[in-house]
Amino acid sequence: MRKLRWTALAVLLVGACSQEAADKAADDGATGDTVGAETAAPQNAAAQGAAKGADDSGKKGAKGAVHPPLDPYPSTYEPYASDVTLITGATILTGAGERIDNGSILLEGGKITAIGAASAVDVPAGANTIDAAGKWVTPGVIDIHSHLGDYPSPLTNSTSDGNEATAPNTAHVWAEHSVWPQDAGFTRALAGGITSLQVLPGSANLFGGRSVVLKNVPSRTVQGMKFPGAPYGLKMACGENPKRVYGDKGGPGTRMGNVAGYRAAWIEAAGYKKQWDDYWKSYEAWAEKDDAKDEDAKEAPDAPSRDLKLETLAGVLGGDIRVNMHCYRADEMVQVLDIAREFGYKVSAFHHAIEAYKVADYLAENGVCAAMWADWWGFKLEAYDAVSENAALVDAQANSCAIIHSDSATGIQRLNQEAAKAMAAGWRIGLEIAPEDAIAWITANPAKSMGVLDQTGTLEAGKMADVVIWNGNPFSVYAKAEQVFIDGALMYDRSDPKRSPRMDFEIGQQNNDNTGGAGQ
């Protein structure tokens, strides 16, 4: 494998400039931007698809190859300091379907290192022990559908950044570029036990743009909140919203127009992906060549032009970006499943799936999650057929994936109550849903859909120590999150104002001494 020289400056140029400009930057060894790292060309790049293939992204070979950055806005999140903490004597719902009465969980170095019956978990020397008798412990709550930061508090024209409602396809926008990390809503959500969340663009468009997965830890920057390594999502929308917004702005103005819009975009994206796949193949072949022997070794293949919109869509087709489909109606969900099959991608979750119960069997067969409210309904016609048993009926299918989501800065503060209502509705029609099952609707299942279940979403050894201690059964209206740990660090303590974040907007407001902050 040939050795290549990379320069960081090319990163800055590649988005806006031509190959020529990038070449110039690369050749300009005097800029001082040379990283100097010597590394190999992407392995098996063609097979990885355009977005993923750009593994050595933003860097350029000496002979002209410039690659799009795979992760241009990387997470800078680092867990905060944590003690070795043993929470003991609690009723633990693991999120993986288990309930442990009188259980213990050990948090060490930001990870869960042991969990089980209190008698089975050893207390390491020097551990901070929390007697949680009478309390309940669950995984940190995860909201798969939030607009915190994009529709923040205060919500004014100045801060309303959630819907790029300027064209039906805005797959090129990224929600993280709207997230205002000073949104007070993050703090309130923390007091409700939220440790991770997915922030999505709004639903005005067929393709709304990329989502971002965050850890609910305050930071000056959104990069400082990004969940390290979490896959991106793509927000799409069915039904009323796109046709309402674009009906008199050039369309789509009908549901058939919506579907035509999806299909046209996927066709274009497939072509774009092929261009890049082909490029990576020829690039790899070129990179394998030896300058000394091959006549044409100095001529790197030309990379295709980048298109931000198509790059995101190609990322979906390549399996790297997860589709979050806002879709209320049963018939539309099934149509979307066909569209996904036509173009070879997967829908990760239907959001606001009011009518999921009508097609719960289809959803389970296709391995698609349904993200639902407990009882919101009627604000538009496609939300008319709600039933309180929706989540329970989705959950009752084999291989199902029921999720309770909020879509609300208020609702995100008590997803436990929303799950409780949905669970109790199931009981009333004779479904046996235990708290240890229903907790997955707001922990493991959203984590699975968001692609972070290997790291969080359940209380299992080796996972991030994202943990909530509740003062009682979390499926009660009276339950409060007492302590919230994120990566083992105590980020919220209901009884300690010093462990309650307050955003910039709320501090220093006159007469506001006792307001603001997580427990507000």
Add this chain to the structure above:
Amino acid sequence: MNAINHKPIFAAVFSVFSLTVADNAVAQTSTTAIMNGEVHTAAGDVIKNGDVIIRDGVIVQVGGDLIAPTGATVIDASGKVVTPGIFAPLSSIGLLEISLDEEANDAGPNRGEGFPLGAALDAVDAYRRTSTLIAINRAGGVTRALAAPSPGDSLFGGRGAVIDMSGGVSSVTKPRAAQIAMMGSGGAERAGGTRMGAWAFMREYLDEARSYAANPNTYIRRNREERFALSDLKALGAVVSGGQPLIVHINGEADIRNLIRLKTDYSLRVIIAGGSEAWRVAEPLAAANIAVILDPMVNLPSQFEDLGATLENAARLNAAGVKIAFYNPPGFGAHNLRLLTQQAGNAVAEGLPYDAAIAALTINPAEMFGLDRQLGSIELGKVADIVIWEGDPLEVTTVPQAVFINGVRQDLDNRQAALLSRYRDLSRGALPLAYRGGE
């Protein structure tokens, strides 16, 4: 799977008899005895093993060791909780089926720009007793509600009516029970963009309404400003006379202080809706006898006027002696009145005493509309709006087992139940799903 202790409890009571809603007319000489429940009367007492006897729609006995009258329909409420029916003090029930569907939304505010009337609107004119929302929320224990319009372009929304949730032909309990107004940031939007404009406009409206009320013929002859529709001024007569309460959507402390002055200056009956910073004015509000209808879950600084929003609003106001009641957040003011109990539970979790939460759901709204002599509590002589709950009514896992309105046991079936029944089993039958259920 662990055993769970909450088998469906409906069974017996439902099968014994199922009164249909007969246009709200009380069946002739019917007696019902609800026995051995935990009765929260909302009149100061919780009777642990309480009995309530209802005859001809009226509560005739309440106590601990009653004997069911001969011939009475007896309901064993042991292990259950009995409360007055939930009274939603501010909603758009019956005026609204689908929020974003203009034809199916008479609650506003989508009235079209420039529509000249506000205060004159009367909810009774649009009230639709067959709305699916009524049965769905009735099944959640809601027995009475103020059905009220939302302000459109005007500062005033119009007159709301207290209705019962029976869905009967004559279910209007009290027409024109309150006038609705929008102040604060919402008022500013309707008055040139400033709160100064809103207050000046409000005072001018009230002045004109007074002038009109004092002598309509003179007023018309003088043909004043013509900025105000006569029908609006006529409607506001009931407000300036001090008889009809004015429910004012308002949040910020400064606005609330202004409102207290306005009440005094014009001798109005005023109720606050919203009141996210009302706790900061708790003592003056109590002194001025101004009640607050609030959403106890509001705790975000959504606007500058909400900077003081806190989950403890309800508890703090109550502690200062302010009468409170709950409503759904704007935009959800009709579909989920059944969640008022959840809101109350959250207020209790933040320090509101339990009995105050029950009062906020029942007797306080009745008082707001001058109906507390007839409604809102389980007391002798009161109309029997009563709910029997499976357990703690404020708990999110609890639903009603039986609902009585005007002493008549209500049908708890509704459109959502019909959908559930149709789709409970998705297997392909002899005929399509469209042939199932809904009968």
